[in-house]
Amino acid sequence: MIRLEKRPTPSRAWALSTPIIAVILTMIAGGLMFAALGKDPFEVIRVIFWDPLFSERFAAFSRPQLLVKAGPLILIAIGLSLGFRAGIWNIGAEGQYIIGALCGAAFGLSFYPSESPLIFPGMVIAGLLGGTLWAMIPALLKIKANTNEILVSLLLVYVAEAILASAATSWLRNPDGQGFPGSRNLSRHAGTENPIPLEGLDVLGGFFDLAHVGIFAAMAAVIAAYVLFQKHLLGYQIKLAGQAPRAAKFSGVSPALMVVLCLGVSGALAGVAGLFEVSGPAGQITIDFNVGYGFTAIIVAFLGRLHPVGILFAGLLMALTYIGGELAQLLLQVPGPAIQAFQGMLLFFLLALDVLSNYRVRFGRGGAA
Amino acid sequence: MIDPITLIVALVTISTPVLLAALGELVVEKSGVLNLGVEGMMIMGAVCGFIVANQTGSPTLAFIAGMAGGAAMAAIFAVLTQFLMSNQVATGLALTLFGLGLAALLGVGYEGQPIPDVAKPLPEALRTIPIIGPIALGHDLVTYIAIAAIFAVWYVLKHTRTGLIIRAVGENHDAAHALGYKVIRIRCMAILFGGAMAGLGGAFLSLIYVENWVQGMTAGAGWIALALVVFAAWKPGRVLFGAWLFGGIAALQLRLQTTEINVPVALLDASPYLVTIFVLVLMSSDRAKAALNAPAALGKTFHASG
Numbered sequence: 001m002i003r004l005e006k007r008p009t010p011s012r013a014w015a016l017s018t019p020i021i022a023v024i025l026t027m028i029a030g031g032l033m034f035a036a037l038g039k040d041p042f043e044v045i046r047v048i049f050w051d052p053l054f055s056e057r058f059a060a061f062s063r064p065q066l067l068v069k070a071g072p073l074i075l076i077a078i079g080l081s082l083g084f085r086a087g088i089w090n091i092g093a094e095g096q097y098i099i100g101a102l103c104g105a106a107f108g109l110s111f112y113p114s115e116s117p118l119i120f121p122g123m124v125i126a127g128l129l130g131g132t133l134w135a136m137i138p139a140l141l142k143i144k145a146n147t148n149e150i151l152v153s154l155l156l157v158y159v160a161e162a163i164l165a166s167a168a169t170s171w172l173r174n175p176d177g178q179g180f181p182g183s184r185n186l187s188r189h190a191g192t193e194n195p196i197p198l199e200g201l202d203v204l205g206g207f208f209d210l211a212h213v214g215i216f217a218a219m220a221a222v223i224a225a226y227v228l229f230q231k232h233l234l235g236y237q238i239k240l241a242g243q244a245p246r247a248a249k250f251s252g253v254s255p256a257l258m259v260v261l262c263l264g265v266s267g268a269l270a271g272v273a274g275l276f277e278v279s280g281p282a283g284q285i286t287i288d289f290n291v292g293y294g295f296t297a298i299i300v301a302f303l304g305r306l307h308p309v310g311i312l313f314a315g316l317l318m319a320l321t322y323i324g325g326e327l328a329q330l331l332l333q334v335p336g337p338a339i340q341a342f343q344g345m346l347l348f349f350l351l352a353l354d355v356l357s358n359y360r361v362r363f364g365r366g367g368a369a
Numbered sequence: 370m371i372d373p374i375t376l377i378v379a380l381v382t383i384s385t386p387v388l389l390a391a392l393g394e395l396v397v398e399k400s401g402v403l404n405l406g407v408e409g410m411m412i413m414g415a416v417c418g419f420i421v422a423n424q425t426g427s428p429t430l431a432f433i434a435g436m437a438g439g440a441a442m443a444a445i446f447a448v449l450t451q452f453l454m455s456n457q458v459a460t461g462l463a464l465t466l467f468g469l470g471l472a473a474l475l476g477v478g479y480e481g482q483p484i485p486d487v488a489k490p491l492p493e494a495l496r497t498i499p500i501i502g503p504i505a506l507g508h509d510l511v512t513y514i515a516i517a518a519i520f521a522v523w524y525v526l527k528h529t530r531t532g533l534i535i536r537a538v539g540e541n542h543d544a545a546h547a548l549g550y551k552v553i554r555i556r557c558m559a560i561l562f563g564g565a566m567a568g569l570g571g572a573f574l575s576l577i578y579v580e581n582w583v584q585g586m587t588a589g590a591g592w593i594a595l596a597l598v599v600f601a602a603w604k605p606g607r608v609l610f611g612a613w614l615f616g617g618i619a620a621l622q623l624r625l626q627t628t629e630i631n632v633p634v635a636l637l638d639a640s641p642y643l644v645t646i647f648v649l650v651l652m653s654s655d656r657a658k659a660a661l662n663a664p665a666a667l668g669k670t671f672h673a674s675g
Contacts, residue, residue: 004454004672006672089458091462141646141649141650144654145650145653145654146653146654147646147649147650147653147654148599148649148653150405150458151592151595151596151599151645151646151649152646152649154589154592155589155592155593155596155642155645155646156642156646157589158588158589158639158642159639159642159643162634162635162636162638162639163635163639165634165635165638166633166634166635295466296466298462298466299463299466302459335474335477336473337470337471337473337474337477337584338470338474339470340466340469340470340473340474341467341470341471341473341474342470343466343470344463344466344467344468344469344470344471345467347459347462347463347466347467348445348449348460348463348467351449351453351455351456351459351460351463352448352449352453352455354453354455354456355453355454355455358454359454359672
């Protein structure tokens with residue numbers, strides 16, 4: 001007979017080690033899944049987790065991609081972690097990402113063909129504002145009308161996708177594009193391009209070769225969030241609002257302010273992540289330039305234990321599965337969606353293992369606890 | 370011009386999947402569990418149903434497979450939230466993300482594959498009756514099952530001992546536990562029921578409404594089902610009203626897109642989601658009333674101490 005006994009406080013040792021155990025269990029379960037698909041599980045796991053970083057053939061190409069993929073994930077996940085800690089669930093980051101990208105791109109393209117160095121900073125601000133405004137819809141509806149922010153923020157993703165489709169096919173379409181959908185290319189036009197500061201310097205093992213401004217913004221966000229949670233009263237209030245809402249209220253933390261703050265910050269970061277993507281790696285607004293970073297960032301936030309440093313590592317790991325997944329698709333014909341299922345599995349194992357940090361496992365029929 | 374009769378027929382068809390999923394989720398939430406994985410369970414139902422229909426040629430087996438697919442996903446959720454006491458919001462999200470990925474993986478190569486026609490339950494002749502024929506007598510068996518399920522869910526929850534126990538567990542799990550009810554077991558049954566209903570809705574989507582498998586084909590239907598439960602204030606009858614409202618808007622906007630009326634396509638595409646948000650706002654704004662109807666233990670983890 002196995003019994004679970006609630007711990008007075010969550011175990012720190014388990015909280016730190018469960019993400020690693022979850023990754024190992026996911027590799028095993030994922031290996032079984034790949035075996036069921038008729039692939040050699042060891043080879044697939046090696047191609048996903050080892051080859052992008054260390055294989056002689058692919059590392060030169062794959063290494064710079066790591067930060068390119070991890071950047072938006074980390075940026076969005078840092079924003080989400082604020083809300084998740086406060087018990088405010090913004091799961092519509094994908095929508096805020098799209099709207100941020102649209103606002104930033106629209107701002108940049110409205111000055112076309114100017115190449116003024118002021119345009120890109122303006123696009124960044126437009127991206128921040130776009131994401132914030134889109135996130136303010138669930139925030140205000142929650143405060144004023146008591147609606148569930150989970151449902152509203154998620155439903156707004158589909159609204160944002162509809163707006164994106166209309167932008168790509170009509171009001172932001174490239175006038176010189178022979179009628180093809182998609183905006184002008186932002187990344188190939190001085191003024192709207194997302195600069196790559198270390199391009200061609202060949203430093204740091206190649207990892208920073210393609211690191212655009214958004215990657216550095218993501219790192220700044222990690223540091224800012226770390227300071228916020230460790231040193232600042234606001235970070236403490238966010239944690240308090242999540243763990244003891246009543247106590248937070250009595251100590252003068254306004255729940256409405258928390259909602260606006262958490263949704264606003266996560267919206268702003270998601271929006272600016274979208275802008276960096278569309279002006280850099282994606283290059284232009286297309287119907288499907290968004291690839292689901294807003295949803296994967298939810299996994300990143302949990303895998304990182306809602307801790308800034310954890311999110312940094314989780315973002316890198318998740319980026320690795322994207323790059324390794326593409327490699328596995330190319331080399332071993334592993335279907336693309338297998339990686340998505342693999343990422344979902346990781347979140348399951350992580351949540352399942354949480355029981356170990358919150359409860360003590362006891363064997364045998366013990367007496368009254 | 371838009372023909373009102375075909376519009377109503379389309380409305381009923383479009384609303385069936387969300388109606389089924391919402392009824393399932395209503396029972397789950399009545400038992401005090403918030404499963405945000407409806408979208409993941411629906412898409413698994415859609416893909417499992419489609420694959421079995423394609424492989425066996427039997428619609429009956431296909432619908433059973435759809436329900437099994439949804440229930441299997443729900444089983445993962447049940448184990449995690451009820452036995453391993455994980456956070457229900459996070460686990461539900463994980464279920465959706467995993468379900469979308471797994472369904473896409475299972476469905477590789479099935480897009481555009483042939484599936485058998487699903488026979489209508491009522492004889493052809495009845496459908497020729499003017500107005501009533503097409504509106505009420507020409508639907509698929511699953512649509513009638515969905516309507517019947519509204520009454521069944523309402524009756525069971527309101528007038529049977531089983532329903533009373535489900536509601537008791539959802540209102541106060543500690544009290545229900547003290548009375549000797551198996552809280553975890555009852556909640557697991559409710560979760561599995563919810564999964565099977567969502568799976569059936571998904572199978573309806575791929576086998577009857579779209580008649581194809583398309584990656585990500587649920588397109589938020591699971592989330593709309595979740596919103597309908599809130600909109601309906603946890604009352605089965607009102608779920609039907611909400612589902613028809615959603616189905617009506619969705620059917621209308623599809624028809625408007627083919628007419629010459631000058632409305633932006635983006636607005637039409639977004640309209641079912643916007644309307645869902647709008648009714649959510651209407652229903653939630655009365656704080657006292659909203660709190661009165663929601664099951665008191667909704668989303669709270671139960672752990673029997675001692």
